[in-house]
Structures are given as structure tokens and as C-alpha cells.
Amino acid sequence: MTQVSTAPVAAPTAVPGPTGKLRALHAMSGNPLDYFNDLRDQYGPVVRVPLGFRDLYLVSDPEAVHEVLVTSHRNFTKATMSAGRGEWVAPLSVIFGNSLTTSDGEYHRKQRRLIQPMFHHERVAGYGRAFAEISDDIQSGWKDGARLDLTVEMTELTLAVVARTIFDVSLDSDAARTIRTGIPRDEGPLRWDSLPFARYLSKLPLPGNKRFFEGRAKLDAIVYGLIEERRQGDGQGDDLLSLLLASRDADTGEPLEDYQVRDEAITMLMAGHETTANALAWSYHLLGSxxxxxxxxxxxxxxxxxxxxxxxxxxxxxxWTDAVLSEAMRLYPPIMGMARRPLEEFELCGHRIPKDSFVALVPWVNHRDPKWWPQPELFAPQRWLKNPQPADAADELTGHAVQPGRPRLAYLPFGAGPRQCIGSSFSQMEGVMALATVGRNWEFEPVPGFTVDPLARITIRPRHGLPMTARRR
Ligand code: HEM
Structure with missing residues (x-):
């Protein structure tokens, strides 16, 4: 068993890892996912990767991941980006503001307490009808034999779901159209978020910057408009925006300020749709073959x-449908990774991790570790079956993922601990209902000769989209 401890034991040792900053940077900018897997195989559960301005520590041992995300989470912050003037910020703050995903400490705990009830199982179950109806509507334009880009279709589907459940607007409303076209993706500041001089790059008069700030402004105008509308209304809505506006601080009884409601609503809108769209697109890719x-x-x-x-x-x-989704998220976790910065020097697996370094937890690496996953590259939904049928009994993979003994954090598409994804049940329910609703009428075949290649940025999605041929069942 890996030794994971914060207590001083034998003198901690330097962390093993490759040398050569340029080589590491080159490998990271090419295919970081396979590079990380190779590093795990070569150097073990904690690897130091020199990145020029700052070292990255790749942590993959499930016990060590548990230590970072759960047991010692207070020793870490999500403010991992040095924005240019020695000020630390969390990735995506430029669009999310100070929200559940980007805040830390007391503010985060308070917001989480406030928002958690909105994601309780019964509350999410109330959205079940919306999940099914939207997944049904989305098929109306599909034709038998047509080629569809499943990343586009699934993004439409999940965007419609968040538009309805968060803002109570339908996909053909003006608000939804603005949400769809105005959302800044991979543009301007979002592209250089991780660079130390991001703040300065964002000020340059580049087309990407312009598009980003215009998109963000449009989105803000829509959200503040909807907030105003709700304030004029009867306050009875059950969309998340209404719930945020109706919520009161447990200690002070104070409502949230508009800008706080804006930050949380935009966070859920953004965090809540591309992730599930990726999970669905990868499911269809894997089912295709x-x-x-x-x-x-x-x-x-x-x-x-x-x-x-x-x-x-x-x-x-x-x-089985549920197992397909879980297995797709094992092979293609929708979020590339979780980043943390140690507030003090920290000891992990007998190694010293310096203060202010960059600790990366990358589900792809854990999910494809042969130590925990026999035949890790194989798509095998039967791993997730709790009660296998007799026909499966001889298959060594059946039920494997739920067997006792497998460390819990060998699988972490939703993270873990107090920062675990608040929308995990929401997206699992939405994903299974979408697969089931679409699967009643349609199946998808791969396009011969088209290679699907994962692009790992903040999320992991098909680099050139996912064209597939739709067949009516
Ligand atoms: C397949 C779908 C999804 C995946 C794989 C996913 C993944 C994640 C992960 C890995 C984290 C933890 C990040 C960290 O620790 O640094 C996270 C946090 C979060 N997710 Fe999700 N997510 C999904 C869907 C959703 C949905 C549907 C919503 C909301 C409607 C949502 C809202 C959030 C929020 C607000 C946080 C921050 C929680 C906190 O720090 O307290 N996510 N998500």
C-alpha cells in the first residue's frame, strides 16, 4: 500500500520525473493524455514534470488522490493560476467570477451549503420530464441515413436541458439563442488562462479577446435580464435561477446579491452542459464500434x-444503459483534470511537494491504470453490473468495477471530497435518459475512414467532432 501521510516520517525524497523542460512542454502541448500515462508507468504514483515557469506534480495513486481531494483538502486551494501580478486565481474565473467552482474556503462552504439542496435527488428527479422531452425534441430534424456530428447534436441537447432547468427558457427563445451563440469557448483569456502573463495577453486587441469579451457581455446581459424578470414575478419558479434568488443565508438570512446569482448561474450553465455532451458523444463513439x-x-x-x-x-x-455511460466516462472522462496548489509544503507517498506548485489529478490516468482496470483500453460496460446475469458469469470483467477492493478513486470523473461535482446525479440521470430516449428510435454508425482523436483542454472532446451516420431503428 502506498504510504500517504502529512506527518513527518523518514526524510521526504525528491519526486521522480523526466528532465528537460522543452521536451516536457512539447509532449504536453501534443498529446498530454498518453504522455501522462507513460509518466505514470515510468515513474510511479507521483511524478514531477518540469514546465519552465513552474513544476507540475502528477498524482495518480488513488490513496494519494484521496489525500489531496478529501483528507487534506484544506491544505490545497483551487487558485492555481498566477494571473500576472503574483495574484492567484482559479481557472475559468474570468468567465465564472467568484462561484462554487472558483471560490475557496469559507465563501465556498457557504455557497455549497446554500446550493446543495437544489441538487438533491428528489429535486433533480423533478427535471426528469424535461430530460426526456428535450431528448425527444432534438431528434425532430434527423433523417435516416444522414450524417450528424454527434458532438454538435449532444451539445444542443444538453444546452437545451440547462436552458430549461436553470433559466426556464426554451431552446428557440431569444435568450437561449444568445446563450448558444454567445458562450465564449476556447477564446481569448480562456486559451491562455494557464500562462503566468495571462492578464496581459487578455488586454491585447486580438480578435479572440474581442469575441470573448463581447460574448461574455451578451451572456451577462441575458442573465441579468432574467434575474430582473424573476424579481418582478411571483418567485414561485422551480428553475435554478428562481431557487438561487429565493435562497437565504443560513446565518444571516440575507439573499444573494445579483452578481452572486449571475456567477453561480453562469457556472452551472457552462459546467453543466459541455461535460454531459462529451459523455454522451463518447458513449455513441464507443457504441459505434x-x-x-x-x-x-x-x-x-x-x-x-x-x-x-x-x-x-x-x-x-x-x-446496461447506465453502465454504458459510466464506462464511457471511464475511457473518456469529460473533464481533463483537477488542479490544486499546496498552501504549504506537503508530503505525499514519501515525497516532498513544494508550496505553490501545481498538483494535477488526471482521471484519464487513473481510469486507464492496469493496476486497477484489467484490459484498461477495452470498452466493457459489464464492468459496472452489480447483479450480473448467468450469461455473463464467465466474463472476468463482469462486475469488476463494483467489486470490493478496487480503490474508490480509481474512478473519479466527478472528482471527490467537498469539491466533488455538485451536478453528478443531475448529469447521470440526464445522460441515461438521453441515451434511452434517443435509443428508442435511432442508432449511429461510425463513418468509415474517419479517425476520432481526443482533444484534451479543460474538457476531453473529439478534436474534429464526431460525424456518424444516423439509422432509424
Ligand atoms: C458528465 C458530466 C459532468 C462531469 C464529468 C463533471 C465533472 C466535474 C468535476 C471533475 C468537478 C470537480 C472539479 C474540481 O475538484 O476541481 C466538478 C465540479 C463542479 N461541477 Fe461538474 N461535472 C459534470 C456535470 C455537471 C453539471 C450537470 C453541473 C450543474 C448543472 C455541474 C456543476 C459543477 C459545479 C458547480 C462544480 C463545482 C463544485 C464545487 O467546487 O463545490 N457539473 N464537475
Whole structure:
């Protein structure tokens, strides 16, 4: 067992890792995912990667990950980016402001307490109908034999879901159109967020910067407009915006300021749609090249649903569909990684991690570690079956993912500890209901000769989209 401790034991040693900053930077800018896996194989559970201005510490041992995210989480902050003047900020603050994802300490604890009830199982279950109806609507323009880009279609679907559940607007409203076209992606400051001189680059008169700030301004105008509308209304809405506006601080009884509501609403809008869209797109990619798994999913959907749309009550019976989504998130975790900065020097697995360094936890590395995942590259939803059927019994992978003994944080698409994704049940329910609703009528085949290549930025998504041929079932 890996020794993970903050207590002083034998003198901590330097962390092993590659030398050569340029080589590391080059490898990181090419294919960081395979590079990280190679580093894990070569150097072990904690690896130091020299990056020029700052070292990165890749932590992959599940116990060590638990130490960082759970046991000793107070020793770390999410403010990992040095924005240019020695001021630390969390990635994405430029768009999210000071919200659940970007804040730390007491402010974060307070916001989390306030917002957590909005994501309780019963509350999310209330959105079940929206999940199914939107997944049904999205198919209206699809034609048998047509080529669809599943990343685009799934983004439309998940954007419509957050538009409805967060803002109570439909996808053909002006507000939703602005949300769809105005959302800044990979532009301007979001591109150089991780560089030490990001603040200065953001001020340059570059087209990407201009588009980003214009997009953000449009989004703000929409959100503040919706806030104003809600304030004029009866305060009875059950969308998240109404709930945020109705919420009161447990200690002071004070409501949130408008700018706080804006920050949280934009965070959920952004954090809550591209992630689930990626999980769905990767599911279709994997099902495309695994006809057996696809057939089994369709048989399950037909048996459970017959002619009707799914409801939340169907979820416990959509076992294989759920396993497909979990397995897709194992092979292609929608979020590239979690970043933390140690507030003090820290000891992990007998190694010294310096204060203010960059600690990276990368689910891709844990999810493809052969120590925890036999045949890690294989798409095998049966890993997730809790009660395998007799027909599966001889398969060594069946039920593996839920067997006792596998460390919990060998799988962490949603993170862990007090910063674990607040929307994890929301997206799992949404994802399974979307697969089931779409799967009633459609299946998707890969386009011959098209290579799907993961692009790892903040999220992991197909680099050149995911064209597939739609077949009506
Ligand atoms: C497949 C879908 C999703 C994945 C893989 C995912 C992944 C993650 C991960 C890994 C974190 C932890 C980040 C860290 O510790 O640094 C996180 C946090 C968060 N996620 Fe998600 N997410 C998903 C869907 C959603 C949805 C649907 C929402 C909201 C509607 C959401 C809202 C948030 C928020 C607000 C946080 C910050 C929580 C905190 O720090 O207290 N996510 N997510």
C-alpha cells in the first residue's frame, strides 16, 4: 500500500520525473493524455514534470488522490493560476467570477451549503420530464441515413436541458439563442488562462479577446435580464435561477446579491452542459464500434420502455444503459483534470511537494491504470453490473468495477471530497435518459475512414467532432 501521510516520517525524497523542460512542454502541448500515462508507468504514483515557469506534480495513486481531494483538502486551494501580478486565481474565473467552482474556503462552504439542496435527488428527479422531452425534441430534424456530428447534436441537447432547468427558457427563445451563440469557448483569456502573463495577453486587441469579451457581455446581459424578470414575478419558479434568488443565508438570512446569482448561474450553465455532451458523444463513439454492446442497450431500452418516453422511475431498470455511460466516462472522462496548489509544503507517498506548485489529478490516468482496470483500453460496460446475469458469469470483467477492493478513486470523473461535482446525479440521470430516449428510435454508425482523436483542454472532446451516420431503428 502506498504510504500517504502529512506527518513527518523518514526524510521526504525528491519526486521522480523526466528532465528537460522543452521536451516536457512539447509532449504536453501534443498529446498530454498518453504522455501522462507513460509518466505514470515510468515513474510511479507521483511524478514531477518540469514546465519552465513552474513544476507540475502528477498524482495518480488513488490513496494519494484521496489525500489531496478529501483528507487534506484544506491544505490545497483551487487558485492555481498566477494571473500576472503574483495574484492567484482559479481557472475559468474570468468567465465564472467568484462561484462554487472558483471560490475557496469559507465563501465556498457557504455557497455549497446554500446550493446543495437544489441538487438533491428528489429535486433533480423533478427535471426528469424535461430530460426526456428535450431528448425527444432534438431528434425532430434527423433523417435516416444522414450524417450528424454527434458532438454538435449532444451539445444542443444538453444546452437545451440547462436552458430549461436553470433559466426556464426554451431552446428557440431569444435568450437561449444568445446563450448558444454567445458562450465564449476556447477564446481569448480562456486559451491562455494557464500562462503566468495571462492578464496581459487578455488586454491585447486580438480578435479572440474581442469575441470573448463581447460574448461574455451578451451572456451577462441575458442573465441579468432574467434575474430582473424573476424579481418582478411571483418567485414561485422551480428553475435554478428562481431557487438561487429565493435562497437565504443560513446565518444571516440575507439573499444573494445579483452578481452572486449571475456567477453561480453562469457556472452551472457552462459546467453543466459541455461535460454531459462529451459523455454522451463518447458513449455513441464507443457504441459505434461495439455492436454487441449497442444491441444489448437497444434490447434493454425496448424492453423497459416499449413505446413510451422514459421517466425517472425507469432508471433502476436501465442498468446496461447506465453502465454504458459510466464506462464511457471511464475511457473518456469529460473533464481533463483537477488542479490544486499546496498552501504549504506537503508530503505525499514519501515525497516532498513544494508550496505553490501545481498538483494535477488526471482521471484519464487513473481510469486507464492496469493496476486497477484489467484490459484498461477495452470498452466493457459489464464492468459496472452489480447483479450480473448467468450469461455473463464467465466474463472476468463482469462486475469488476463494483467489486470490493478496487480503490474508490480509481474512478473519479466527478472528482471527490467537498469539491466533488455538485451536478453528478443531475448529469447521470440526464445522460441515461438521453441515451434511452434517443435509443428508442435511432442508432449511429461510425463513418468509415474517419479517425476520432481526443482533444484534451479543460474538457476531453473529439478534436474534429464526431460525424456518424444516423439509422432509424
Ligand atoms: C458528465 C458530466 C459532468 C462531469 C464529468 C463533471 C465533472 C466535474 C468535476 C471533475 C468537478 C470537480 C472539479 C474540481 O475538484 O476541481 C466538478 C465540479 C463542479 N461541477 Fe461538474 N461535472 C459534470 C456535470 C455537471 C453539471 C450537470 C453541473 C450543474 C448543472 C455541474 C456543476 C459543477 C459545479 C458547480 C462544480 C463545482 C463544485 C464545487 O467546487 O463545490 N457539473 N464537475
Amino acid at each position: 461495439n455492436p454487441e454492446a449497442r444491441k444489448r442497450m437497444h434490447e434493454e431500452i425496448d424492453e423497459v420502455l416499449g413505446d413510451r418516453l422514459p421517466t425517472i422511475e425507469d432508471l433502476p431498470r436501465l442498468v
